[in-house]
Amino acid sequence: MPLLYPLLLSAALFGIGLYGVLARRNAVLVLVGIELMLNAVNLQLVAYDAWFAETLHTGQVLTLFVIALAAAEIGLGLAIVLAMFRATGTIDVDTVEREVEA
Amino acid sequence: MSLPEVVFLLLSAVVIASAVLAVGSRQLVHAALWLVVTLGGVAGCFVLMTAELLAWVQVLVYVGAVVVLVVFALMLTRSPTGARSAEVTANRPMAAVLGLAASLGIGATVITGFRGVRITGARPGTAESIGDALFTHWVLGFEVLSVVLLAALIAAIVLSRSGSER
Numbered sequence: 001m002p003l004l005y006p007l008l009l010s011a012a013l014f015g016i017g018l019y020g021v022l023a024r025r026n027a028v029l030v031l032v033g034i035e036l037m038l039n040a041v042n043l044q045l046v047a048y049d050a051w052f053a054e055t056l057h058t059g060q061v062l063t064l065f066v067i068a069l070a071a072a073e074i075g076l077g078l079a080i081v082l083a084m085f086r087a088t089g090t091i092d093v094d095t096v097e098r099e100v101e102a
Numbered sequence: 103m104s105l106p107e108v109v110f111l112l113l114s115a116v117v118i119a120s121a122v123l124a125v126g127s128r129q130l131v132h133a134a135l136w137l138v139v140t141l142g143g144v145a146g147c148f149v150l151m152t153a154e155l156l157a158w159v160q161v162l163v164y165v166g167a168v169v170v171l172v173v174f175a176l177m178l179t180r181s182p183t184g185a186r187s188a189e190v191t192a193n194r195p196m197a198a199v200l201g202l203a204a205s206l207g208i209g210a211t212v213i214t215g216f217r218g219v220r221i222t223g224a225r226p227g228t229a230e231s232i233g234d235a236l237f238t239h240w241v242l243g244f245e246v247l248s249v250v251l252l253a254a255l256i257a258a259i260v261l262s263r264s265g266s267e268r
Contacts, residue, residue, distance in 0.1 A: 015205025019125055035141075060235075064236070069250065079261040082175065094192075
């Protein structure tokens with residue numbers, strides 16, 4: 001399989017995730033965008049590992065680390081979003097600043 | 103073009119389409135469920151790139167845990183779940199331009215760097231080979247990661263308890 005297939009898929013996925021992070025108003029869906037970007041990174045790492053084929057399996061082990069860190073990140077991120085919801089009553093990233101000031 | 107390549111291209115189309123729906127769907131719960139399709143498709147791509155252990159980890163951690171967390175968070179924050187509930191910000195055109203620029207930038211870079219290179223799959227990422235690498239060469243990183251996970255766990259508990267006492 002050409003190495004370009006997974007790399008181009010990852011490029012597309014990263015762009016879509018970036019759009020989601022910047023365009024969504026709901027803070028939970030901003031985190032969904034971040035997950036998409038992390039998955040793009042994972043695809044690149046696995047593709048390079050399958051191409052390089054060394055005994056250390058650097059790419060795939062780093063992907064495991066990224067998956068674990070992403071799980072920690074989404075757990076903490078959602079805890080913060082819930083705390084924000086309890087403090088302000090909204091998770092709309094556009095209006096939450098005004099709610100805090102008011 | 104061999105069979106794995108055809109399957110990979112089909113999966114890529116599914117991944118991209120469902121990712122677009124996950125960030126663009128007007129209904130919150132639909133967006134979260136399209137995320138399942140995207141992450142499952144990426145797991146399929148992992149299998150086709152001979153990373154079978156990672157594919158299962160992806161299914162267990164992402165499709166199993168992360169999506170459930172996201173749906174729970176949508177529920178707990180009483181997000182509106184009707185049609186047109188997932189609004190977008192006013193800077194949507196700018197976000198689209200930036201996302202497109204990032205895709206084109208990364209795409210151009212990998213095309214210039216890796217045109218004509220092929221994946222052979224000489225060393226499949228089985229549980230045995232990944233486990234060997236992880237517990238011989240990557241032990242330090244693995245241990246540090248477990249401390250990070252513990253810290254994140256405690257932090258999440260503290261964060262979610264701190265508001266409820268008041």
